[in-house]
Amino acid sequence: MPDPTEPEIGSFPDESQQANDQDAVNKTGTTTIGITAEDGVVIATDMRASLGGRFVSNKTVQKVEQIHPTGALTLVGSVGGAQSFIRTLRAEVDLYEARRDEDMNISALATLAGNFARGGPFFAINPILGGVDDEGSHVFSIDPAGGVMEDDYTITGSGLTVAYGTLEDRYEDGMDLDEARSTAVAGVRAAAERDTGSGNGVYVAEVTAEGVDIEDYPNFDGVE
Numbered sequence: 001m002p003d004p005t006e007p008e009i010g011s012f013p014d015e016s017q018q019a020n021d022q023d024a025v026n027k028t029g030t031t032t033i034g035i036t037a038e039d040g041v042v043i044a045t046d047m048r049a050s051l052g053g054r055f056v057s058n059k060t061v062q063k064v065e066q067i068h069p070t071g072a073l074t075l076v077g078s079v080g081g082a083q084s085f086i087r088t089l090r091a092e093v094d095l096y097e098a099r100r101d102e103d104m105n106i107s108a109l110a111t112l113a114g115n116f117a118r119g120g121p122f123f124a125i126n127p128i129l130g131g132v133d134d135e136g137s138h139v140f141s142i143d144p145a146g147g148v149m150e151d152d153y154t155i156t157g158s159g160l161t162v163a164y165g166t167l168e169d170r171y172e173d174g175m176d177l178d179e180a181r182s183t184a185v186a187g188v189r190a191a192a193e194r195d196t197g198s199g200n201g202v203y204v205a206e207v208t209a210e211g212v213d214i215e216d217y218p219n220f221d222g223v224e
Contacts, residue, residue: 031159031191031198032063032074034128034139035171036152037180040208041130041137044184045074046159046191046198047218059200059218066212068093069103071131072205073113076156077124077144085125089113106131110140110148118146126156132209159191159198166190177206185223192220 032045045063050056063075063082067090075082092112096104104112110129117125129140141154153171155163166187175183185202192199201218217223 030063030076030157031155031163031188031195032076032128032157033155033163033167033184033187034074034130034141034153035167035175035180035184036130036137036139037175037177038137040132040177040206041072041139042177042180042184043072043074043128043130043205043207044181044188045203046188047201047203047216048197048199049079050197056200060216062203062214062216064203064205064214065090066205066214068106068109068131068212070133070207070209070211071106071109071129072207072212072214073130074128074156076126076128082125082127085113085116085120085127088116088120103133105133105135106138106140107133107135107150110138110142110150113140113142114146114148117142117144128154128156130205130207132207137207155187157191157198159188159195162194163187163191177208181206182224185220189220 030046034043043064047060048056049058049061064072065086067073067086073086093104113129125144127142131138139154140148140150141156142148153167170183181204188202201220203216205212205214
Protein backbone atom coordinates (compact mmCIF):
# COMPACT_ATOMS: atom_id res chain seq x y z
CA MET A 1 0.00 0.00 0.00
CA PRO A 2 1.46 3.40 -0.94
CA ASP A 3 2.54 5.74 1.82
CA PRO A 4 -0.05 8.62 1.91
CA THR A 5 2.64 11.02 3.14
CA GLU A 6 4.82 10.49 0.08
CA PRO A 7 4.41 12.76 -2.97
CA GLU A 8 2.49 11.20 -5.81
CA ILE A 9 4.59 10.59 -8.91
CA GLY A 10 2.90 11.28 -12.21
CA SER A 11 3.69 10.02 -15.69
CA PHE A 12 3.86 11.48 -19.15
CA PRO A 13 0.76 10.94 -21.30
CA ASP A 14 0.87 8.27 -23.96
CA GLU A 15 1.84 9.99 -27.21
CA SER A 16 -0.61 8.07 -29.36
CA GLN A 17 -3.49 8.90 -26.99
CA GLN A 18 -2.41 12.56 -26.89
CA ALA A 19 -2.47 12.65 -30.67
CA ASN A 20 -5.97 11.16 -30.70
CA ASP A 21 -7.14 13.73 -28.14
CA GLN A 22 -5.80 16.59 -30.26
CA ASP A 23 -7.49 15.18 -33.36
CA ALA A 24 -10.81 15.33 -31.50
CA VAL A 25 -10.68 19.05 -30.72
CA ASN A 26 -12.03 21.85 -32.82
CA LYS A 27 -9.41 23.15 -35.23
CA THR A 28 -9.65 26.12 -37.50
CA GLY A 29 -7.80 24.48 -40.40
CA THR A 30 -7.95 27.84 -42.07
CA THR A 31 -6.46 30.46 -44.31
CA THR A 32 -5.40 33.73 -42.72
CA ILE A 33 -3.72 36.55 -44.61
CA GLY A 34 -2.06 39.76 -43.43
CA ILE A 35 -1.01 42.52 -45.84
CA THR A 36 0.64 45.87 -45.13
CA ALA A 37 -0.60 48.92 -47.00
CA GLU A 38 0.47 52.54 -47.18
CA ASP A 39 -2.29 53.60 -44.81
CA GLY A 40 -2.71 50.55 -42.60
CA VAL A 41 -2.98 46.76 -42.51
CA VAL A 42 -5.58 44.34 -43.88
CA ILE A 43 -6.16 40.92 -42.32
CA ALA A 44 -8.51 38.43 -43.97
CA THR A 45 -9.54 34.98 -42.72
CA ASP A 46 -12.01 32.32 -43.75
CA MET A 47 -14.89 31.31 -41.46
CA ARG A 48 -14.71 27.50 -41.16
CA ALA A 49 -13.87 25.37 -38.10
CA SER A 50 -13.55 21.60 -38.33
CA LEU A 51 -13.59 18.72 -35.86
CA GLY A 52 -10.43 16.70 -36.24
CA GLY A 53 -9.95 18.16 -39.72
CA ARG A 54 -12.68 15.92 -41.13
CA PHE A 55 -16.04 17.42 -40.14
CA VAL A 56 -17.17 21.05 -40.45
CA SER A 57 -18.20 21.96 -36.89
CA ASN A 58 -18.86 25.68 -37.39
CA LYS A 59 -19.36 27.87 -40.45
CA THR A 60 -19.18 31.33 -38.86
CA VAL A 61 -16.01 31.35 -36.76
CA GLN A 62 -14.47 34.78 -36.28
CA LYS A 63 -10.75 34.09 -36.68
CA VAL A 64 -9.50 37.65 -36.27
CA GLU A 65 -9.81 39.64 -33.05
CA GLN A 66 -8.76 43.10 -31.92
CA ILE A 67 -6.16 42.78 -29.16
CA HIS A 68 -4.70 46.30 -29.18
CA PRO A 69 -6.12 49.76 -29.96
CA THR A 70 -4.44 49.53 -33.37
CA GLY A 71 -3.69 45.81 -33.64
CA ALA A 72 -5.42 42.54 -34.48
CA LEU A 73 -4.51 38.85 -34.24
CA THR A 74 -5.78 35.80 -36.11
CA LEU A 75 -6.80 32.38 -34.77
CA VAL A 76 -5.02 29.45 -36.40
CA GLY A 77 -4.90 25.85 -35.16
CA SER A 78 -6.64 24.67 -32.00
CA VAL A 79 -9.64 26.90 -31.32
CA GLY A 80 -9.27 26.64 -27.55
CA GLY A 81 -5.54 27.32 -27.64
CA ALA A 82 -5.95 30.29 -29.98
CA GLN A 83 -8.75 31.82 -27.91
CA SER A 84 -6.72 31.46 -24.73
CA PHE A 85 -3.71 33.00 -26.48
CA ILE A 86 -5.75 36.03 -27.55
CA ARG A 87 -7.20 36.53 -24.04
CA THR A 88 -3.71 36.40 -22.53
CA LEU A 89 -2.23 38.89 -24.99
CA ARG A 90 -5.18 41.26 -24.66
CA ALA A 91 -4.81 41.25 -20.87
CA GLU A 92 -1.10 42.06 -21.15
CA VAL A 93 -1.79 44.94 -23.55
CA ASP A 94 -4.40 46.39 -21.18
CA LEU A 95 -2.03 46.02 -18.22
CA TYR A 96 0.79 47.75 -20.11
CA GLU A 97 -1.49 50.65 -21.02
CA ALA A 98 -2.74 51.00 -17.44
CA ARG A 99 0.76 51.02 -15.97
CA ARG A 100 2.44 53.31 -18.52
CA ASP A 101 -0.47 55.36 -19.82
CA GLU A 102 0.57 54.62 -23.42
CA ASP A 103 0.00 51.88 -25.98
CA MET A 104 2.53 49.11 -26.52
CA ASN A 105 4.19 49.36 -29.93
CA ILE A 106 3.45 46.57 -32.38
CA SER A 107 7.00 45.19 -32.54
CA ALA A 108 7.04 44.79 -28.76
CA LEU A 109 3.64 43.12 -28.91
CA ALA A 110 4.96 40.69 -31.54
CA THR A 111 7.91 39.81 -29.30
CA LEU A 112 5.56 39.25 -26.37
CA ALA A 113 3.34 37.03 -28.52
CA GLY A 114 6.34 34.97 -29.58
CA ASN A 115 7.44 34.54 -25.96
CA PHE A 116 3.96 33.36 -24.98
CA ALA A 117 3.75 30.96 -27.93
CA ARG A 118 7.07 29.38 -26.97
CA GLY A 119 6.50 29.16 -23.23
CA GLY A 120 2.74 28.82 -22.84
CA PRO A 121 0.24 25.96 -23.11
CA PHE A 122 -1.10 27.14 -26.48
CA PHE A 123 -0.52 24.08 -28.67
CA ALA A 124 -0.88 24.15 -32.45
CA ILE A 125 -1.17 27.88 -33.03
CA ASN A 126 0.37 29.90 -35.87
CA PRO A 127 -1.28 33.35 -35.81
CA ILE A 128 -0.73 36.55 -37.75
CA LEU A 129 -0.38 39.84 -35.90
CA GLY A 130 -1.09 43.04 -37.80
CA GLY A 131 -0.93 46.56 -36.46
CA VAL A 132 -0.10 50.21 -36.88
CA ASP A 133 2.09 52.38 -34.65
CA ASP A 134 4.36 55.42 -34.92
CA GLU A 135 6.78 53.41 -37.07
CA GLY A 136 4.15 52.47 -39.67
CA SER A 137 2.27 49.34 -40.70
CA HIS A 138 3.41 45.90 -39.53
CA VAL A 139 2.52 42.28 -40.24
CA PHE A 140 4.12 39.45 -38.25
CA SER A 141 3.72 35.68 -38.42
CA ILE A 142 4.23 33.85 -35.12
CA ASP A 143 5.07 30.14 -35.20
CA PRO A 144 4.31 27.57 -32.46
CA ALA A 145 7.97 27.56 -31.35
CA GLY A 146 7.89 31.30 -30.71
CA GLY A 147 9.52 32.47 -33.93
CA VAL A 148 8.48 35.99 -35.00
CA MET A 149 8.91 37.14 -38.60
CA GLU A 150 7.88 40.46 -40.11
CA ASP A 151 7.06 40.81 -43.80
CA ASP A 152 5.06 42.93 -46.22
CA TYR A 153 2.51 40.13 -46.35
CA THR A 154 2.19 36.68 -44.87
CA ILE A 155 -0.18 33.71 -44.86
CA THR A 156 -0.73 30.94 -42.32
CA GLY A 157 -3.00 27.92 -42.16
CA SER A 158 -3.83 24.90 -44.25
CA GLY A 159 -4.73 26.95 -47.34
CA LEU A 160 -1.48 28.88 -47.54
CA THR A 161 -0.07 27.09 -50.60
CA VAL A 162 -3.04 28.12 -52.73
CA ALA A 163 -3.33 31.61 -51.27
CA TYR A 164 0.35 32.40 -51.75
CA GLY A 165 0.01 31.92 -55.49
CA THR A 166 -2.72 34.53 -55.60
CA LEU A 167 -0.79 37.03 -53.48
CA GLU A 168 2.45 36.58 -55.41
CA ASP A 169 0.53 37.48 -58.56
CA ARG A 170 -1.42 40.43 -57.15
CA TYR A 171 0.66 42.06 -54.42
CA GLU A 172 2.47 45.32 -55.21
CA ASP A 173 4.48 47.68 -53.02
CA GLY A 174 2.63 50.83 -52.02
CA MET A 175 -0.90 49.45 -52.21
CA ASP A 176 -3.61 51.37 -50.38
CA LEU A 177 -6.11 49.73 -48.03
CA ASP A 178 -8.69 49.08 -50.73
CA GLU A 179 -6.14 47.35 -52.96
CA ALA A 180 -4.78 45.33 -50.06
CA ARG A 181 -8.30 44.34 -49.06
CA SER A 182 -9.14 43.14 -52.57
CA THR A 183 -5.90 41.12 -52.72
CA ALA A 184 -6.42 39.52 -49.30
CA VAL A 185 -10.01 38.54 -50.08
CA ALA A 186 -8.92 37.04 -53.41
CA GLY A 187 -6.35 34.93 -51.59
CA VAL A 188 -8.88 33.58 -49.08
CA ARG A 189 -11.41 32.93 -51.84
CA ALA A 190 -8.83 30.96 -53.86
CA ALA A 191 -7.89 28.86 -50.83
CA ALA A 192 -11.55 28.15 -50.07
CA GLU A 193 -11.93 26.66 -53.55
CA ARG A 194 -9.26 23.99 -52.94
CA ASP A 195 -8.50 23.63 -49.22
CA THR A 196 -10.99 21.53 -47.25
CA GLY A 197 -10.07 23.33 -44.01
CA SER A 198 -11.03 26.75 -45.39
CA GLY A 199 -14.35 28.16 -46.54
CA ASN A 200 -17.84 29.50 -45.75
CA GLY A 201 -16.94 33.16 -46.21
CA VAL A 202 -14.43 35.74 -45.07
CA TYR A 203 -13.77 38.10 -42.17
CA VAL A 204 -11.87 41.27 -43.07
CA ALA A 205 -10.12 43.47 -40.51
CA GLU A 206 -8.84 46.89 -41.52
CA VAL A 207 -6.31 48.32 -39.07
CA THR A 208 -5.38 52.01 -39.19
CA ALA A 209 -4.03 54.62 -36.79
CA GLU A 210 -7.68 55.30 -35.85
CA GLY A 211 -8.44 51.73 -34.78
CA VAL A 212 -9.61 48.31 -35.95
CA ASP A 213 -12.71 47.64 -38.06
CA ILE A 214 -13.83 44.01 -38.58
CA GLU A 215 -16.56 42.94 -41.01
CA ASP A 216 -17.90 39.51 -41.95
CA TYR A 217 -19.08 38.28 -45.34
CA PRO A 218 -20.71 34.82 -45.13
CA ASN A 219 -20.23 32.87 -48.35
CA PHE A 220 -18.24 35.87 -49.67
CA ASP A 221 -21.47 37.76 -50.35
CA GLY A 222 -21.01 41.48 -50.83
CA VAL A 223 -17.22 41.52 -50.78
CA GLU A 224 -14.89 42.16 -53.68
